[in-house]
Amino acid sequence: MIYMDNAATTRTAPEVVQAMLPYFSENYGNPSAVYSLGSAGKKAINGARRAIASVLGAKQEEIFFTAGGSEADNWALKSVAEAYSGKGKHIITTKIEHHAILHTCEYLEKNGFEVTYLGVGRDGVVDIGELEAAIRPDTILISIMFANNEIGTIEPIEEIGAMAQKHGILFHTDAVQAFGHLPVRVDELHIDMLSASGHKFGGPKGAGFLYVRTGVKLRSFLHGGAQERDRRAGTENVPGIVGLGAAAAKAAETMAERAAREEQIRDHLIRRIESEIPYCRLNGHRTKRLPGNVNFSFRFVEGESVLIMLDMKGICGSSGSACTSGALDPSHVLLAIGLNEEEAHGSLRLSLSEENTLEEADFVVEELKKIVARLREMSPLYEDFLKYGEPGIK
Numbered sequence: 001m002i003y004m005d006n007a008a009t010t011r012t013a014p015e016v017v018q019a020m021l022p023y024f025s026e027n028y029g030n031p032s033a034v035y036s037l038g039s040a041g042k043k044a045i046n047g048a049r050r051a052i053a054s055v056l057g058a059k060q061e062e063i064f065f066t067a068g069g070s071e072a073d074n075w076a077l078k079s080v081a082e083a084y085s086g087k088g089k090h091i092i093t094t095k096i097e098h099h100a101i102l103h104t105c106e107y108l109e110k111n112g113f114e115v116t117y118l119g120v121g122r123d124g125v126v127d128i129g130e131l132e133a134a135i136r137p138d139t140i141l142i143s144i145m146f147a148n149n150e151i152g153t154i155e156p157i158e159e160i161g162a163m164a165q166k167h168g169i170l171f172h173t174d175a176v177q178a179f180g181h182l183p184v185r186v187d188e189l190h191i192d193m194l195s196a197s198g199h200k201f202g203g204p205k206g207a208g209f210l211y212v213r214t215g216v217k218l219r220s221f222l223h224g225g226a227q228e229r230d231r232r233a234g235t236e237n238v239p240g241i242v243g244l245g246a247a248a249a250k251a252a253e254t255m256a257e258r259a260a261r262e263e264q265i266r267d268h269l270i271r272r273i274e275s276e277i278p279y280c281r282l283n284g285h286r287t288k289r290l291p292g293n294v295n296f297s298f299r300f301v302e303g304e305s306v307l308i309m310l311d312m313k314g315i316c317g318s319s320g321s322a323c324t325s326g327a328l329d330p331s332h333v334l335l336a337i338g339l340n341e342e343e344a345h346g347s348l349r350l351s352l353s354e355e356n357t358l359e360e361a362d363f364v365v366e367e368l369k370k371i372v373a374r375l376r377e378m379s380p381l382y383e384d385f386l387k388y389g390e391p392g393i394k
């Protein structure tokens with residue numbers, strides 16, 4: 001099997017699983033308990049908190065554990081909305097956010113908030129001038145993702161953070177695709193809140209965190225016990241949090257090496273696909289791009305059909321994001337960067353990890369060439385195109 005869907009989820013690293021195991025079977029005590037079986041769990045949670053804080057250049061008490069990226073996104077937006085509605089009810093985000101942000105914004109709109117959804121350029125980058133123009137006296141939050149999960153574009157986070165700071169507005173970033181893959185330092189980038197998720201960087205599913213800068217008002221997300229400094233009730237997911245911390249530490253240590261390796265395979269894939277498959281287009285920014293992201297649109301084919309045929313060859317990829325596959329709606333991200341519906345339906349994302357090889361990349365390209373050619377042979381659109389041509393396409 002060739003796994004190239006690491007933006008959907010990653011394999012939990014074996015050493016991360018090893019670090020987690022004792023917290024199921026030996027140190028299973030409740031971290032709130034007074035006896036030592038419980039305090040082992042508590043210590044491990046604080047160790048994970050320290051590890052994550054150190055990667056971000058943050059303080060330990062600024063890290064709040066959650067059940068993943070979606071919860072962290074929901075919490076950040078709903079908490080700011082509730083705690084700062086006295087100042088205003090306007091939020092700025094983008095059209096290319098993950099649904100965890102977009103659907104939360106829609107929910108807030110139903111509850112009296114106004115949301116501006118910034119567009120992006122062909123390459124998926126937010127325009128700083130447009131952002132500044134959207135700022136109003138009643139704007140309470142700017143939430144813009146660090147890097148896009150579908151097209152891999154990395155946003156100008158430092159400039160966005162500086163802009164938010166200049167206007168005295170809180171800045172949240174969904175860094176689920178970036179944390180563990182790119183250097184993320186909250187002070188240098190002027191980030192006030194940040195979401196991340198373990199299973200996107202070699203940690204377990206169902207464990208993530210929200211970073212909240214000291215001084216930002218944070219409302220409780222779950223009411224109950226006093227866990228997470230009274231903000232997020234419920235007995236902690238100790239093994240999950242331990243795995244999250246171990247994965248964060250490991251990712252920080254190996255980041256430069258991993259990124260270089262993934263970029264080499266990414267660029268090899270991009271070069272070969274562009275030169276060997278006609279009528280394709282690279283989606284996302286060519287250089288401001290996640291090290292492991294490849295996203296192409298192929299004209300005259302359905303991305304879903306490409307995926308099924310790749311799967312028959314043991315290759316796992318994705319068309320659109322995992323959260324939208326299964327639904328027939330074209331990806332909102334691809335529409336936002338200016339693709340038409342046909343181009344958006346014909347997209348393929350391959351997302352790499354350090355485990356992928358150049359040999360795998362070559363095998364994928366060879367299979368992809370055959371698959372796209374075969375699907376085009378069966379396409380009436382392609383047949384028409386060959387007969388009559390189409391303005392604007394050579």
Ligand SMILES: *Cc1c(COP(=O)(O)O)cnc(C)c1O
Pocket residue numbers: 007008067068069070071073098100145147148149174175176177197198199200206208
């Ligand atoms: C995966 C993802 C999420 C959701 O994270 P979960 O841990 O799966 O809830 C949010 N935002 C982005 C950009 C993602 O890629």
